[in-house]
Amino acid sequence: MQATIAVLSGDGIGPEVTAQAVKVLAAVxxxxxxxxxxxxxxxxxxxxxxxxxxxxAATLEACRRADAVLLGxxxxxxxxxxxxxxxxxxxLLGLRxxxxxxxxxxxxxxxxxxxxxxxxxPDVLAGTDLLIVRELTGGLYFGEPRGRHVRDGRRAAVDTLxxxxxxxxxxxxxxxxxxRERRRLVTSVDKANVLxxxxxxxxxxxxxxxxxxxxxxxxxxxxxxxxQLVRQPAAFDVVVTENMxxxxxxxxxxxxxxxLGFLPSASxxxxxxxxxxxxHGTAPDIAGHGIANPVGAILSAAMLLRFALGLxxxxxxxxxxxxxxxxSGARTADVAGGGAAVGTGEFGDRVAARVG
Ligand code: NAD
Numbered sequence: 001m002q003a004t005i006a007v008l009s010g011d012g013i014g015p016e017v018t019a020q021a022v023k024v025l026a027a028v029x030x031x032x033x034x035x036x037x038x039x040x041x042x043x044x045x046x047x048x049x050x051x052x053x054x055x056x057a058a059t060l061e062a063c064r065r066a067d068a069v070l071l072g073x074x075x076x077x078x079x080x081x082x083x084x085x086x087x088x089x090x091x092l093l094g095l096r097x098x099x100x101x102x103x104x105x106x107x108x109x110x111x112x113x114x115x116x117x118x119x120x121x122p123d124v125l126a127g128t129d130l131l132i133v134r135e136l137t138g139g140l141y142f143g144e145p146r147g148r149h150v151r152d153g154r155r156a157a158v159d160t161l162x163x164x165x166x167x168x169x170x171x172x173x174x175x176x177x178x179x180r181e182r183r184r185l186v187t188s189v190d191k192a193n194v195l196x197x198x199x200x201x202x203x204x205x206x207x208x209x210x211x212x213x214x215x216x217x218x219x220x221x222x223x224x225x226x227x228q229l230v231r232q233p234a235a236f237d238v239v240v241t242e243n244m245x246x247x248x249x250x251x252x253x254x255x256x257x258x259x260l261g262f263l264p265s266a267s268x269x270x271x272x273x274x275x276x277x278x279x280h281g282t283a284p285d286i287a288g289h290g291i292a293n294p295v296g297a298i299l300s301a302a303m304l305l306r307f308a309l310g311l312x313x314x315x316x317x318x319x320x321x322x323x324x325x326x327x328s329g330a331r332t333a334d335v336a337g338g339g340a341a342v343g344t345g346e347f348g349d350r351v352a353a354r355v356g
Contacts, residue, residue: 002035006066011045012282013292014072020294020348021301027352044074044088054091068308071277101267103174104134117258117335127234133175134246168204175240176212185237189225259334261293264300276300293332321354
């Protein structure tokens with residue numbers, strides 16, 4: 001297969017971890033006879049420092065033409081003084097908006113060898129392997145009317161949580177399709193006992209479920225889901241939920257594995273290129289030292305192979321290689337607990353050697 005991958009390394013540890021993801025993708029291409037070409041493009045603080053907007057027009061155009069976009073992270077204190085529309089984060093938000101990415105996928109898997117880094121007891125965490133599918137473009141964060149006002153001389157504020165049946169149906173389909181490749185269970189999370197938008201959500205998810213008779217559907221109220229994520233995380237397979245519930249639950253889930261550095265993500269649209277990036281930010285406190293954990297970036301590359309290029313075997317090979325390197329005892333500084341740590345580049349080399 002031939003594929004063009006737009007690489008937006010970004011700021012801070014972005015370039016350090018993205019280089020490992022590219023290294024692993026190049027090793028996959030060599031081993032399996034694919035031709036991947038990587039196009040490095042500016043975004044965020046690096047673009048601003050070069051006198052460009054946070055999302056340069058040429059970067060956006062190249063992303064649109066690419067088969068997939070691999071991103072590191074953007075931002076840093078040196079740009080915090082800029083007005084919000086000109087800050088590095090505006091580049092990433094603009095890219096997500098322009099590519100119309102409505103589904104955010106965050107898988108989370110507990111490696112038994114790293115159970116000590118988790119705040120949960122090892123027996124509670126054991127077997128955890130879940131995927132959170134979050135609706136990204138609707139709901140409370142975008143609904144109108146929104147804003148602050150003064151009523152009868154008192155300060156007031158309003159936010160609105162709108163969803164249409166089409167918005168719910170398309171995100172539900174992403175979740176059911178993903179479940180087909182996994183353990184075939186979808187947990188739809190809502191607050192249907194209180195919210196009208198959740199009642200519509202539940203109704204539509206039930207309708208979509210009829211298209212997937214081989215996948216089991218269960219419903220869970222968001223408060224129960226928040227509790228179950230720490231009591232019985234291994235009971236979940238695919239969790240699908242609206243924007244704000246997904247924002248909160250995916251960060252709660254991230255806390256289960258002990259370091260942000262392990263978590264990958266994918267953002268998908270209805271058509272066009274999709275975006276793959278680790279969940280973490282630019283980690284200015286450790287940038288430039290070669291000690292960042294590249295697993296989130298490498299597993300994002302595995303998601304790119306699976307979802308953008310339709311290469312599930314290659315994706316599985318990368319995921320197995322990461323698990324093997326961890327099982328062999330290699331630890332980056334964030335989870336080494338003061339013991340011997342492997343650097344970012346060395347970790348990437350070891351994963352690449354195993355997929356090659
Ligand atoms: P962060 O994720 O960058 O860092 C939080 C903590 O986790 C830090 O202690 C950091 O050292 C650690 N950490 C993060 N990734 C790690 C890795 N791969 N290996 C080891 N340790 C890791 O979040 P923050 O400190 O709140 O934000 C720093 C900057 O990143 C800010 O400018 C913020 O706006 C930006 N940010 C960008 C994105 C993105 O581009 N998607 C996401 C979040 C934050």
